[in-house]
Amino acid sequence: MIQRLRNSPWSYALGMLALMIPGQAFSSFYTYFYVEKLGLAVGLVTLGRTIYMIWDAINDPIFGYFSDRTRTRIGRRKPWLIATLPLFALFFVLIFSPPPLKGQALFFWFTLALILYETTASIQWVNYGSLFPEIFRGDQQRAKASAIQQGFQIVALLIGTAVAPLLFAALGFAKMALIFAAAYGILMSLCLSLIQEDPQARATSPLGFMDAFRITLSNAEFWVFNIANSFGQTVNGLLSSIIPFYAKYALKIPESQVSALLASIFVSVIPLVAFWAWMIRRFGAKMAWRVAFAVYGLSVLPLALASNLWQGIIAGILVGFGLSGFLVTPGVLNAQIIDRDFLRTGRRREGVYSAVGGFITRASALISAAAFWVVGLTFGYVSGDNPGPNPEGAFRFLTSGVTFGLLVIAFLVSLIFRERPVPGLGSSEPSPTALLPD
Structure with a gap:
């Protein structure tokens, strides 16, 4: 049974479900929480979001580059996913669990919490997405995997947008965040336990x-x-x-x-x-x-x-x-x-x-x-x-x-x-070695 689930589309799609549940709740309600519930000025929220978006634009390519260069016994992507799993859950909870602050102090908490959450979210998404082309080969296998993955995404979207208001209305935002963080941790751990990277993918020098x-x-x-x-x-x-x-x-x-x-x-x-x-x-x-x-x-x-x-x-x-x-x-x-x-x-x-x-x-x-x-x-x-x-x-x-x-x-x-021609397959392009440094 476990062997059949190893690198299956269903196993991989669990990662999408895991990431999208807190991700959708975050994007849908964090502004509402800080403006309507905590009274942070819209101008300060906009400034914090701008800083967050600039950092988001910078860090993705950097994390992608270092992920490609990673060489470990368990692969290139899984070490990053495992290391940031508890941090992603923690920073998601901190977004919705601020101390009793007001004004500029709340703004600094808000901005710092956004940056910490976004940093771990970027590492998670870059490495999770990078597993797809490696694990699934050929259009037929990839089409099936993509369809299942997007089905799980829609389920997560509905949970993040429809269930979240019910939870924070009944329990408060902090407990809602704890529940979603726990769901993320369980689902992502299960996904990673069933995913195995290809050793050949890390065999060459970066x-x-x-x-x-x-x-x-x-x-x-x-x-x-x-x-x-x-x-x-x-x-x-x-x-x-x-x-x-x-x-x-x-x-x-x-x-x-x-x-x-x-x-x-x-x-x-x-x-x-x-x-x-x-x-x-x-x-x-x-x-x-x-x-x-x-x-x-x-x-x-x-x-x-x-x-x-x-x-x-x-x-x-x-x-x-x-x-x-x-x-x-x-x-x-x-x-x-x-x-x-x-x-x-x-x-x-x-x-x-x-x-x-x-x-x-x-x-x-x-x-x-x-x-x-x-x-x-x-x-x-x-x-x-x-x-x-x-x-x-x-x-x-x-x-x-x-x-x-x-x-x-x-x-x-x-x-x-x-499609860009591939050297050696009837192409007039330069060979790979012409693209690389001497």
Whole structure:
């Protein structure tokens, strides 16, 4: 039984469930906790978040580089995951368990807690994500693993957003954090006990710092892939942040029904990931990835027409169809890019690729914020107290029009994606040794 679970897609997906439960609760409620419950000024929260985002942008590539260079008996990634497992749980709890501070003292606690949490979160995510291309080989195996992983992600998202309010309402934020930290620790420990790294992946000497990033950043297919994904990720961020406004102004439903609308999107993703796994097996990862952008773009259009809860739920299910494709297909194609890099360089460098790719796609938060600001100005929306003359039009346009436009751009960028030739396989590229230092 244990042997069948060794490196199985289900075992690996436990790590996604483990990381996403506290991760989603953190992203959904930490600002609310410090502003609404503790009274920290919005300006100080924004400053702390800015410092946190700058550090996040810097540290991912660094941690990815050192992870690739790690050589131990149990592998390259597991030592980092094991060492930071208790620290990640501790710092998550500290976020929601501040001492009785006010003003600047609370701000310093808030910022320090964010930095500590983000540091361990980055190490966990970079190393967990880097295991995927190494453990799973071939499109068929990767498609199945990606589908199961994304199904677990949606389950974790629902727990982090729907169960968390029930827990902190009944027990308080600190006990909610303790429960989620314990769930993370149990699930991640189980995942790591069932995952075994490939000894061959650490058999070769690692690249130097400058060469590792120079070769990565000169990879055209890597850039095209991540730029297209960044536009798709912007849509994910916009939808999750705009749906409550859309529900209020476009569907005109009470806050108590917003969870049903969100559930229509996220719950529908779980069975639909199987379709995209089949698409990858049938047509290949590149074609399935492109089709996913097209389907996602078409799926957001009905949001412009819905006018009540039930129409919104139907539209939400359609959005779930497109979203599921965007969640499943990129991981398989990214693994292929890393495979071709290995054939060119003779080194497996999942850490650097995962970290730098994550940095590019996270830049989508800037596009999302800019879209919100520009549309708000155009339609005259300022705030809930001053919604302007046409808040319904503003949020229908943001939810459907802007997201459609972003996904059209993502689809067009995906069309210029070309697999970079591998030396020795009919390519005119320089050999791997030409890319490496003398």
